[in-house]
Amino acid sequence: MDNPRFPLEEFKSLLPDRFESQERLLSEYHSFLMLLEQLDRVPVPELSARQKAEIFRQSWQGWPQGWSWAWARLGLLRRPAVTFAMGIVLGCSLMFTVARSRAAVPQPPSPSQPLAVERAGYTQIYTGKVVDRLYPQIENPKIVVERPQESSVPQRVLYGTLDQGETYVVWNL
């Protein structure tokens, strides 16, 4: 009665609310089963051994033979866990490089800046127009505020030169 390939339940779910009575539903179901039987009368012609061999020969020519080793490795890289781990490693390396280069290369104060502050640990170096105006007689003045530790009292020192670099000035403020 029921066809395992096309069960009655599936038929009902495909055509819901279409039949007013159970008899009508069963009659329609049988008409569709007959339809499937009709369709089964169209067989798929079988491929001959020669056709199969020819299709394989031509398809296999498309295989990238010389790249098999590389393909296998690339296939490994496409695994999500490997890709994720590689992303993490790459990201960390990049961040580390950027952070190191920032710390290592001091930013030179721009001449147009009124006050530039450079920080290295607990030491701060002040340069710029404001400092130049405070000490107009001193060439390239810079105020260095140093603290050996975070809690210790800061020590302020003015560094600069006089006489076109002939005399070096260190003055505790």
Next chain:
Amino acid sequence: MNGNDWISDKALIDAIQQGDRDAAACLYHRHIDRVHRICHRIVLDPSQTLDCVQEVWLKVFRSLGRFRCQRSFAAWLNAVAANTAIDHYRRWKRHGSRVDLDDPEVESLTTDERADGLQLDDRVVRQRIQEALEEISVSQRTAFVLRYYEEMPLPQIAEILGCREGTVRTHIRRCLLALRARLMAKLNQ
């Protein structure tokens, strides 16, 4: 029963990725009949089916290096076969081709030698069915073929066709109704 049946698809794929031609042949012979069946029922024209099947295997061998074994190879292959057949059919139709079952060459591929009236009737019925199938849209026909000939579950068909399960149901419903209406009209001609 083939002597290599105990080797899993995954093991064969690993060997193919190292360039093993025998493993490729083994995998091919294991699945060729199903691929051919799917292509034939979607494309409908025997003169186009061979090209379509070859296109499927070309894609398979080119993509195997990137195939991830977490997924079933058979399911992936079904998807490649169905989608390649749909594309092949659409491309072929765009070029204005159609199945000509009166063509003696095609006829020889689709029917047996007719020896008596019974076989002639059978040939006419097959021809009418073929025509009715051809009048159904390729998406509807594919959903129907995968469900009733390949007996795939609806979620898998939805994944293959890249649509929702509800759309697959609609495709199948429309296909069944259209086939019945067209077939009844054609068989009563």
